[in-house]
Amino acid sequence: MDQIRQPLEALDLVRLNEAAPVIGDTAMETITETIITESSMIGHNPSTPAGAGEAAGYLIHLENIWKGKPGVPYIAVAANKFS
Numbered sequence: 001m002d003q004i005r006q007p008l009e010a011l012d013l014v015r016l017n018e019a020a021p022v023i024g025d026t027a028m029e030t031i032t033e034t035i036i037t038e039s040s041m042i043g044h045n046p047s048t049p050a051g052a053g054e055a056a057g058y059l060i061h062l063e064n065i066w067k068g069k070p071g072v073p074y075i076a077v078a079a080n081k082f083s
Contacts, residue, residue: 062082
């Protein structure tokens with residue numbers, strides 16, 4: 001939050017996405033970086049038909065999170081420079 005000049009108190013909820021065990025026939029244990037190319041990969045729920053995503057919202061880059069509007073659902077994405 002320091003990098004985007006926002007206080008930690010501005011966050012009210014943090015959700016960590018636990019990836020599905022296998023993506024594209026590759027076990028997650030062998031993947032070190034995941035690049036999301038389809039919305040169904042966000043919050044993947046393998047128990048639903050076609051593994052529909054559980055998350056819903058607009059993608060917003062972490063460095064632009066201050067531009068978000070109250071009441072609008074967002075999915076924050078972070079570039080690898082934040083890792």
